[in-house]
Amino acid sequence: MGEYDVRGQRLVALCLLGLLLFNYPLLAVFNVPVMIFGIPLLYVYFFLAWAALIALMALVIERRG
Numbered sequence: 589m590g591e592y593d594v595r596g597q598r599l600v601a602l603c604l605l606g607l608l609l610f611n612y613p614l615l616a617v618f619n620v621p622v623m624i625f626g627i628p629l630l631y632v633y634f635f636l637a638w639a640a641l642i643a644l645m646a647l648v649i650e651r652r653g
Contacts, residue, residue, distance in 0.1 A: 598648045602641060609637045 608614065618633040 595648060595651075599645065602644055602648065605644075606637075606641050609641070610634075 615630070615633075618630045620629055622629040624632050
């Protein structure tokens with residue numbers, strides 16, 4: 589039962605990290621007129637932050653012991 593408690597706590601922490609990553613103050617840092625391979629920096633940030641959250645959630649869920 590303890591394994592599920594730790595997993596739940598980690599998922600809640602990832603949810604809070606997601607709220608932080610997609611909140612205004614941090615988004616304002618990346619909202620500049622810079623292009624990376626023709627894609628605005630803000631869009632690159634959205635995609636990478638979203639992909640990182642999905643990867644971290646998969647890691648937490650699939651991790652054993």
